[in-house]
Amino acid sequence: MPGQTHMANSALYRALSDVDDETRSLSRQGLGALEQIPRERTADIVAAMLQMFEAGGSGEGELGKSLPIDSDDEESVATAFTLLGLAARLGRGTPEDVAQALLDQGLSEKHQVDLVIRILAAAMPKAEFLAALVARAALADALLPSISSAETKIDVRLGFKGANISVAVPIVLVRISTDVRGEELRFQMDKRQLGILVKQLQAALGRLEQAEALADKIAPTEKRG
Numbered sequence: 001m002p003g004q005t006h007m008a009n010s011a012l013y014r015a016l017s018d019v020d021d022e023t024r025s026l027s028r029q030g031l032g033a034l035e036q037i038p039r040e041r042t043a044d045i046v047a048a049m050l051q052m053f054e055a056g057g058s059g060e061g062e063l064g065k066s067l068p069i070d071s072d073d074e075e076s077v078a079t080a081f082t083l084l085g086l087a088a089r090l091g092r093g094t095p096e097d098v099a100q101a102l103l104d105q106g107l108s109e110k111h112q113v114d115l116v117i118r119i120l121a122a123a124m125p126k127a128e129f130l131a132a133l134v135a136r137a138a139l140a141d142a143l144l145p146s147i148s149s150a151e152t153k154i155d156v157r158l159g160f161k162g163a164n165i166s167v168a169v170p171i172v173l174v175r176i177s178t179d180v181r182g183e184e185l186r187f188q189m190d191k192r193q194l195g196i197l198v199k200q201l202q203a204a205l206g207r208l209e210q211a212e213a214l215a216d217k218i219a220p221t222e223k224r225g
Contacts, residue, residue, distance in 0.1 A: 030080030095120035145178035
């Protein structure tokens with residue numbers, strides 16, 4: 001019965017009731033993009049959702065690599081994944097019961113319920129794994145904004161003497177977005193500066209891999225179910 005379903009999922013209903021209207025709209029838009037993916041690729045959708053949580057990011061710049069969606073839809077799909085992940089973790093009962101909660105709270109449309117049920121049917125058995133990923137990401141993101149995407153473009157600056165080009169300097173333009181709305185970094189580098197940064201990042205990657213190995217000995221990472 002609907003009343004019993006609501007009571008069983010009271011924690012989920014409370015969490016979803018706090019979602020703002022813009023996020024509800026983005027969720028519906030993201031599900032609309034996922035609806036265009038053939039039904040037989042449901043497993044790919046769930047895998048992309050899990051990868052997004054594992055990466056601890058917003059999915060921006062990455063989801064389009066694993067799913068046939070436009071780059072303009074990545075933000076909305078990531079929003080839908082975030083809410084589906086929340087529903088899979090907090091939801092009780094059947095996937096149909098949890099899908100009803102999403103529909104009741106305006107996070108999906110009636111014609112999207114079948115898609116939501118299919119995703120939840122695959123995701124809900126992984127609830128503990130999802131919870132561990134979210135907790136891990138929350139710990140990593142606890143102090144500062146986290147990078148969500150990075151874009152680079154090459155530009156060539158021209159200098160003139162009179163009507164003639166006297167010098168041409170190639171540079172790389174960088175835009176780094178974070179998981180905090182409105183907080184992004186834009187800067188430029190020449191080849192020398194880029195080379196220095198690449199070496200520093202490669203060294204940091206090596207140290208991070210060593211730290212990961214140590215962290216896994218202290219608290220082994222849960223494997224995907």
